[in-house]
Amino acid sequence: MTGQATTAGDGPARQLWPLARRAGQAALVPALAIFTALILGAILIWLTTGSLATALAAYGGLWEGALGSPRALAGTLVRSTPYIFTGLAVALAFKCGLFNIGAEGQLALGAVCAAWVGYRFQMPGLLHVPLTILAGIAGGFLWGMVPGILKARTGAHEVITTIMMNYLALQIVQILLSGPLKDPRSVASQTPALAPTSWLPMLIPSLQLHSGVLLAVLVAIAVWWFLGRTIWGFELRTVGVNPAAARYAGMSVARNVVGAMALSGALAGLAGVVEVAGVALDVTTVTPTGNRYFGLGFSSGYGFDSIAVALLGRGNPFGVIGAALLFGGLRAGATRMQFNTQVPGEIISVIQALILLLIAADVIVRRLYRLRAATADEAQPALTSGWGEKVA
Amino acid sequence: MADHEALDSADTRHFALEAREVTKRFSGVLANDRVSFAVAPGEVHALLGENGAGKSTLMNILYGLYTPDEGEILVGGEPARFGNPSDAIARGIGMVHQHFMLIPPLTVTENIMLGNESRRGRLLDRATAAARITELSRRYGLDVDPQATVADLSVGAQQRVEILKAFYRDARVLILDEPTAVLTPQEADDLFAIMRGLRAEGKSLIFITHKLREVLAIADRITVLRGGRVVGQARAADVTEHDLARLMVGRSVALYERDGTAGGAGPSEAGPVEEGAVAVALGLSEVAPEHAVAPPAATAAAPLLRVEGLTVRAIGGTDRPALDAVSFTIAPGEIFGIAGVEGNGQTELAAALTGLRRADGDYAWLGDREITGRAPRELIAAGVAHIPEDRQKDGLVLPYSIGDNLVLSTYRQSPFARGILLRIGPIRDFARRLIDAFDIRAGRGGADLPAGNLSGGNQQKVIIARELSRPIRFLVAAQPTRGLDVGSIEFIHAQLVAQRAEGRAILLISAELDELLALADRIGVLYRGRLVATLPRAEATWERLGLLMAGGE
Numbered sequence: 001m002t003g004q005a006t007t008a009g010d011g012p013a014r015q016l017w018p019l020a021r022r023a024g025q026a027a028l029v030p031a032l033a034i035f036t037a038l039i040l041g042a043i044l045i046w047l048t049t050g051s052l053a054t055a056l057a058a059y060g061g062l063w064e065g066a067l068g069s070p071r072a073l074a075g076t077l078v079r080s081t082p083y084i085f086t087g088l089a090v091a092l093a094f095k096c097g098l099f100n101i102g103a104e105g106q107l108a109l110g111a112v113c114a115a116w117v118g119y120r121f122q123m124p125g126l127l128h129v130p131l132t133i134l135a136g137i138a139g140g141f142l143w144g145m146v147p148g149i150l151k152a153r154t155g156a157h158e159v160i161t162t163i164m165m166n167y168l169a170l171q172i173v174q175i176l177l178s179g180p181l182k183d184p185r186s187v188a189s190q191t192p193a194l195a196p197t198s199w200l201p202m203l204i205p206s207l208q209l210h211s212g213v214l215l216a217v218l219v220a221i222a223v224w225w226f227l228g229r230t231i232w233g234f235e236l237r238t239v240g241v242n243p244a245a246a247r248y249a250g251m252s253v254a255r256n257v258v259g260a261m262a263l264s265g266a267l268a269g270l271a272g273v274v275e276v277a278g279v280a281l282d283v284t285t286v287t288p289t290g291n292r293y294f295g296l297g298f299s300s301g302y303g304f305d306s307i308a309v310a311l312l313g314r315g316n317p318f319g320v321i322g323a324a325l326l327f328g329g330l331r332a333g334a335t336r337m338q339f340n341t342q343v344p345g346e347i348i349s350v351i352q353a354l355i356l357l358l359i360a361a362d363v364i365v366r367r368l369y370r371l372r373a374a375t376a377d378e379a380q381p382a383l384t385s386g387w388g389e390k391v392a
Numbered sequence: 393m394a395d396h397e398a399l400d401s402a403d404t405r406h407f408a409l410e411a412r413e414v415t416k417r418f419s420g421v422l423a424n425d426r427v428s429f430a431v432a433p434g435e436v437h438a439l440l441g442e443n444g445a446g447k448s449t450l451m452n453i454l455y456g457l458y459t460p461d462e463g464e465i466l467v468g469g470e471p472a473r474f475g476n477p478s479d480a481i482a483r484g485i486g487m488v489h490q491h492f493m494l495i496p497p498l499t500v501t502e503n504i505m506l507g508n509e510s511r512r513g514r515l516l517d518r519a520t521a522a523a524r525i526t527e528l529s530r531r532y533g534l535d536v537d538p539q540a541t542v543a544d545l546s547v548g549a550q551q552r553v554e555i556l557k558a559f560y561r562d563a564r565v566l567i568l569d570e571p572t573a574v575l576t577p578q579e580a581d582d583l584f585a586i587m588r589g590l591r592a593e594g595k596s597l598i599f600i601t602h603k604l605r606e607v608l609a610i611a612d613r614i615t616v617l618r619g620g621r622v623v624g625q626a627r628a629a630d631v632t633e634h635d636l637a638r639l640m641v642g643r644s645v646a647l648y649e650r651d652g653t654a655g656g657a658g659p660s661e662a663g664p665v666e667e668g669a670v671a672v673a674l675g676l677s678e679v680a681p682e683h684a685v686a687p688p689a690a691t692a693a694a695p696l697l698r699v700e701g702l703t704v705r706a707i708g709g710t711d712r713p714a715l716d717a718v719s720f721t722i723a724p725g726e727i728f729g730i731a732g733v734e735g736n737g738q739t740e741l742a743a744a745l746t747g748l749r750r751a752d753g754d755y756a757w758l759g760d761r762e763i764t765g766r767a768p769r770e771l772i773a774a775g776v777a778h779i780p781e782d783r784q785k786d787g788l789v790l791p792y793s794i795g796d797n798l799v800l801s802t803y804r805q806s807p808f809a810r811g812i813l814l815r816i817g818p819i820r821d822f823a824r825r826l827i828d829a830f831d832i833r834a835g836r837g838g839a840d841l842p843a844g845n846l847s848g849g850n851q852q853k854v855i856i857a858r859e860l861s862r863p864i865r866f867l868v869a870a871q872p873t874r875g876l877d878v879g880s881i882e883f884i885h886a887q888l889v890a891q892r893a894e895g896r897a898i899l900l901i902s903a904e905l906d907e908l909l910a911l912a913d914r915i916g917v918l919y920r921g922r923l924v925a926t927l928p929r930a931e932a933t934w935e936r937l938g939l940l941m942a943g944g945e
Contacts, residue, residue, distance in 0.1 A: 231804050234796070238792075245786055247768060247786075248748065248787065249772075249801040250767070250771075
């Protein structure tokens with residue numbers, strides 16, 4: 001026990017340093033997990049191709065495809081955007097103690113609603129873009145709310161219901177795209193093209209970099225602010241950490257569960273919005289701006305990967321941005337890697353799976369790098385008597 | 393006396409279990425500081441100390457859960473190294489944990505066999521095991537039916553199963569961790585009889601407790617720990633309760649002994665040692681002087697809380713309700729105590745009155761307001777405060793800061809929130825004020841320290857600070873001092889008495905009869921969900937309450 005003063009100063013420097021240190025500690029295991037997964041991935045490529053050079057070339061291609069040029073960087077950002085939204089969706093639900101496995105379905109519903117508002121209505125962009133975004137939010141919100149209500153009312157576990165509702169959502173979308181919402185001029189199951197007034201503005205048109213990435217960062221900040229600074233976020237977190245204490249303190253566990261699932265769904269819905277109203281399809285020299293529509297080929301996988309993104313980001317909104325950039329970069333770089341070295345792009349999925357595995361079983365990482373066990377402090381008994389001073 | 397002969401002969405022989413100069417640090421903090429401690433065959437050795445004194449650390453070292461940083465452990469005079477509890481069990485050490493390690497749906501035999509199965513080929517040999525258990529239970533006077541399902545057994549019987557489990561593994565040394573915490577006074581007497589029998593068989597017993605009365609009733613020798621050090625070691629015959637209390641706390645404590653049998657008598661010749669001190673439950677019957685002389689409040693006034701025929705259904709669909717038509721009133725400025733063995737409806741009573749459990753019908757009124765069936769938030773607004781039984785589960789969000797925990801039910805109100813925004817500054821200021829006012833030992837972390845890093849006593853102070861810092865009319869205090877150190881108990885009792893003086897109605901639910909006898913104006917006894925009796929304090933005695941708690945008349 002040291003003889004230091006018991007009241008800490010309030011200087012900004014004193015506040016910032018522990019904050020930075022905590023962020024560093026939180027990022028340590030994920031960073032080591034990524035590093036380890038990349039090494040294991042390289043070994044896998046080496047073993048399957050029989051050449052270490054191929055493995056290195058593959059990673060070179062990955063780097064080049066993800067970060068090697070302005071165009072590559074833009075591609076990474078575009079692919080990271082939906083990951084940020086779905087990662088935030090899972091992270092927010094997780095803060096309320098809920099495992100939302102349904103981001104994929106919520107994303108699809110958000111996308112279909114955004115697409116409908118986008119092609120069905122004609123209005124100035126100043127109105128059309130926000131309405132399209134709101135439609136996507138509403139679709140995800142309502143779809144996410146359902147498992148929340150089921151949980152609050154009947155106790156049905158949200159893992160089961162959200163998984164089931166993914167299938168429901170994908171079937172509903174299929175019916176809509178091949179029937180009521182189908183573009184009559186197209187043979188494919190897809191919606192009519194969205195009106196350009198509903199498109200997300202481009203940040204750098206030549207690189208197809210749309211403004212969704214800005215929206216995603218703003219939303220991440222909003223989620224952080226909501227969770228940490230509002231009374232609703234306080235309630236939601238309390239229910240997540242200790243529902244018994246939340247109830248004791250007068251909070252409604254049911255209302256927070258429904259609210260958290262709905263908000264989580266809304267965030268996943270935003271991922272649908274940026275995919276539909278942001279990503280340019282059919283880009284040719286004749287139509288350099290491309291088209292925007294929602295088609296059946298749209299099986300994103302962004303929803304499923306979101307669990308990994310949220311875990312890698314440690315449930316922290318800014319951590320989620322980092323994890324999303326990694327996953328987006330891997331996706332963006334995979335094409336170049338395959339083109340350069342014939343190493344199948346699927347190796348990316350293997351690396352992602354390894355990262356997730358190492359995050360989930362972080363004991364492996366800690367052993368490997370001789371890190372102090374995370375629970376060492378908690379495992380210890382209370383070290384003070386009623387009159388002592390707790391020393392961390 | 394027989395125990396003394398056993399002791400004297402033990403001095404010349406090897407000790408059954410000995411710790412020599414054992415030191416254990418956690419993150420640089422000394423939990424055990426050169427602790428030496430030994431138990432002889434045929435000896436009951438009590439280990440006394442407040443919570444956090446280092447008792448559990450020492451026991452966990454002796455049972456192989458921790459390895460000491462320095463010092464050594466000797467079994468039968470030979471050095472031993474325990475890597476895990478299996479090593480300790482193999483060397484004949486058994487432990488009965490405070491929270492039983494039994495699997496309720498399995499039978500007694502199955503529970504005892506677990507981890508040490510008798511087999512016939514690949515099949516379990518239950519018959520052989522059951523025969524051995526019957527033999528052991530006869531030999532040690534541990535009355536248990538080997539075929540019974542553990543879930544059906546009383547707490548006392550479950551404890552006997554735990555003891556049998558240790559001897560089934562040929563334990564020679566038995567560590568009993570706060571074994572009387574869950575027992576009625578009569579059950580505790582039965583346990584002491586068993587312990588005496590085991591002593592006569594030559595077993596060594598280590599008895600961990602913070603209750604002085606029990607120590608003097610059963611122990612041969614006593615070791616007192618404080619702050620991780622041995623501060624005293626003595627034969628039970630040579631010390632008084634006052635000596636032990638002083639050793640435990642490290643200062644003089646105001647003990648007000650009441651005639652143990654008659655009850656109701658005022659403070660004895662042992663006057664207050666400190667100005668304004670309150671009774672301390674040290675296993676004695678104590679009464680706070682200012683409380684004892686205070687007039688029985690406004691019991692004649694209109695009751696503030698009125699409960700009539702309150703019934704709560706049991707979870708799990710048994711026919712008998714968890715709380716069965718309970719009626720009582722509490723006047724402003726009155727402490728109404730509830731005695732009873734755990735699990736006789738106390739939890740449900742507290743939950744029903746604070747909105748956490750649904751009661752069947754409208755059966756409770758606070759002033760003119762009917763309060764059954766209301767949500768917790770409404771009741772909090774109506775002035776109901778609750779010190780919950782399970783402070784870590786219900787009362788606190790352990791990873792949250794002290795500040796956040798202090799506003800857990802008022803975070804929506806000014807000045808802690810403006811609109812939907814939390815205001816960190818006012819919350820922190822408020823927390824700092826309460827940390828001072830309630831003497832919460834938060835160390836350097838201050839208001840931002842996670843509540844989980846506090847000691848038990850300080851955690852409870854956080855809850856009490858929160859509940860008493862808003863305008864309240866009715867306080868439910870469920871087991872408010874369970875597992876706390878003497879200093880914290882003293883403080884909490886003072887707070888309850890102060891609230892009584894302020895005119896609040898207080899429902900004090902406690903498993904400690906001493907606490908009820910010291911604080912309550914009237915005491916009701918819950919047995920199987922029914923309020924079987926309500927006694928004014930003057931008529932309440934240990935024996936009478938004990939009998940009522942066990943279902944007798």
